[in-house]
Amino acid sequence: MKALLPLLRRHGATVFGLILLVAAIWVVQREFRNLSIADVTRAMSEIPPFALWLGAGLTVAAYLVLAAYDWLGARYAGRPSGWGRALVASFCGYALAHNLGFAAVSGAAVRYRLYSAWGYTPLEIGKVIGFTSLTFGLGGMALGGCVLILEPEVLPWLGQVLPHWILQLLAIPLFGVVLAYILLSRFRRTVTIRGHVVELPSTGMAIAQSLLATVDVAVTAAIFYVLLPDVEGLTFIRFVGIYLASYAAGIVASVPGGLGVFDAAIVIGLAPYMGAAEVVGALLVFRLYYYIVPLFISGLLFAGFELSQRGGRLARFNALGSGAMPLEVPAMAGLVALGGALLIFLGSLPVDDIDQWVGYETAIASQFAGSILGSLLMAMAFGLARRLTLAWGAALFLLASGALFAWLRSEEWWTWGAFLMVAAALATMRPAFYRNSRLWAEPLSQEMLLPLAAVAISGMALALFVNASRLQDAYWWEVVLAAGAPIQLRFAVGSTVLLLLVGLIRLLRPARIRPAPYDDAQRAALEKLGGTLPPKADGVLWGEGGRAGFAFSKAGQIWIGYGDPAGDARDAISAIWRFRDLCERNGARAAFVSVGPAYLRVYADTGLQALPDPKAPGRFVACHAERDMTVLMDYCGAACGA
Template structure:
């Protein structure tokens, strides 16, 4: 039972997120069956210039409100920074995290890089990060409770399946949490929450948090609401309820930007008020304003900041100084995932009137339609491989992006659409050096374990191609056939099973070579010592690289496994050992950390989402670092930090009133 609970705790959020994503795909697929690009373009053209300007103004105000989060957070930490720095940290942190959502570029990781350059200690940065994260939650609970009391029926799906009084009752614990936080801040300075110590601000600061976050949620919802046409019965408060429910679903799905899940929930919530084309048109403009444009601006600002840091401190080599390099791959992976989602979107639209239908007939048009959803699905898998720096994923991505451009072209889409696929392909090709890992397909012998998924992928690809080119599917994507009541049951089963096997097979082929953690004994200790790695008398295990020419020892702690020093041995195999350790920790549901590492592998530690904290140099060494997920593991690893960076060791600051 304990093992089952541990498995559920480790994998439950991911399983729940996948379930939400599958449900969202079904909703989007159902809504898009009767749509066309012309319908959506017409709906977007109907948005008035005044509404566009108002939405732009709300967007600017929303990001200014978020800047206040960081300003108050720095005051709470006792190290206030200027308003320009607060805006830069907030804007880069939120816009990059909204769009990318990966560990290396999460809002917390970006803030650690920025604030550490401005002289804040890791503990002070942790306070800023915790303050900003908690602030948003307080606003969501306060405003969500108000919606549940006044307009509970607007919550998508739940509003029509639960009694009104039951939904209103949910507001009580939400408001109770907010009220308890404000009251406790008056009488206590510290509380323990889920094993972590939380330093409470004063009551005035706590009240300001709640009000500020409530305003933030309302202003962000106003961006979307302004872009919608007038609809009878859709008040702003009702829309806020729909928006909050959709946003919460997007967060729960762990998908960057809530892509697909947020959109599906919005479609369900607004279905009683207006047609789907008008919702989708406003949704696309909202994403452009709140996600896409800020992403490019913040990315430019962040890279400019990094270049400035390098010029100012040429001899400082930390994870901070390599921030722009570690940002590149997650950003590219996110764009590849967006390209896959776009192809899936195209695969859900009708094929009538496309160029390929005029040239090659209806059957060929259906084939391109079917291919769009298959290639889009595979691009989502490739984004997973790119994040793990796999060379094979880099090659497959180039091939699939070329296919995506061809599909968009033959369907008669605008030049900028298929041109975007080609441009993304050029960007991916330019980062060849960033993908330095071999998958099990390239590294291991062609064993039965590797041969089975390889044959499955080939068979599935051929099967789906035959189904598409045979003209035996209606105007639906490959999963649309599965849900279609018009298709024969045998065809629905065949296509569904084939599609799932294709994706699972690709994931298995992209997985790194098999993990082989070794037990700690005298033989492995002497082996690591011969490689030049630390070989203490006591350890919990050891990791070797894929070629067994590099390795290191590690200790198991609660929630984090700590590697002891840099890997010793051949550099290329040392990099594979670092990644194998990261993958092993991910499978075990713990975080990876590295103690007393040098400068040689800081880029790799940053690639796996770790932040390097300088440690006091020992006699005769140039300096070392503790590489860790600072936003999560700083408290548990504090004993390894120098005294001035530990909780309570630095001069105390007056409590924020």
């Protein structure tokens, strides 16, 4: 049992998220068994034009409210920002983080990249990030408390069993958290959380923060609500309760945009009021408004920002030179992954007239090609995030193949054009992919597995939905053997299950990175290469070739490497990445102290931010600044906030 505890700590959240995803597809299949694409298309066509325009306007309002998060956060940090910068930081941070799902493209990382370029110190950026992260939670609690007071029966199962006054009492702890936060800001200036001193905002700002967050959640829910048909009994307050519960389920699952889990929960919550076709039609438009369109707009904004920061020197991009925190590669990896998801979805959909001009066998092959190309692109996105040279070349070929696939299926020009645009942008970034490691040798992280699983399961759900009329009595695990299942559906479901099993096996396999003990022999080897020799250390980590290494120590959840890896430059890059993987496999976060400028780009690629080292002028501390900055304050001293 003791041996299982570390495994549960590292992978418990991921496994729970996968369980929610599998449960979601079961719900989707049950609810959609008698539903067809024609039903959904009809439901979408029946959404009034006024509702569509109102939903679009509410989407703009929702992102303006989110911009106010950053505007207030900058004032809380003592460095007021203009509305323009607040809007860019908030819009890019939320839109990219909601859709892409890569840890490196989190809202905190995007904000850190933007605010650091605007001259904010790490301490100021940390305050902005903390302020914006807390704000949404306050709104959810405040609005959730209002729902329980006004519509307590909205709670599933409990609403039909317990008296309303008991359910209304559940609002007290929700309101209590918000009220306690405001009162603390009135009577105390700081609080200590896990040993870290956190400065509270003023009382007026805390009240404004809570009200702003409540408005944000209400406006976002209103986007969805106005797209639904008018039905008796579904008041806006009641819908907000259903929306909050569904959104919370998506957050718990930790998949981008709550894909699959949020959708299944909202279908269940609205089932007593309307048919699945109406819910799915409104859901698709909601995702288009709130997720897809903002993603492309924010992607263009962020790409423009990155180009402006490089001053037109993109062609001379040096993978080992810049110390800035680069996010263009993770963002590009996310776009490639989205391309893979699109191909998986297209491969799940039949084309009615394609066999009339290419033949039945070729039409079936096109179904297989979409699933295969999509799965391979998802794998290449993982390789791009790891800066692998092989993944760069393979992704270019697969993107071009995806464009050809979409063109042969007679998809809209913007569909295959998007693949070509992503390929053209990726082609300009060749120097950013400098690792020659094998793709299979790279460890699969939890953050990569969940988006992959979400896309695979959603693709399988779409394939089941398209063929629902043929498989009304078959559950999803029976599809591969069902007599009435089309061959392409069997392939889609079987390959998806295989993909998920391989992913789980790779995630749970034992770590193969074994550090050496910090003994006399290892000290002598490091000394010969000119490495840093601390008085005490917990081990020495060498690169894949054993030609470069460094000593490191464990400080709780942060493992600290001493100096740059000494030895061969290429193997030093390998050692830095291996240290990142070693820390991840052990539930820790990597950091380096007293490093030089030579490998700042590599540290940044692994998700670390370089800060001036106060104990060694001209040297740097590389850490997860948005998460570990306060933890490393004892080492960094005043320079971390300077």
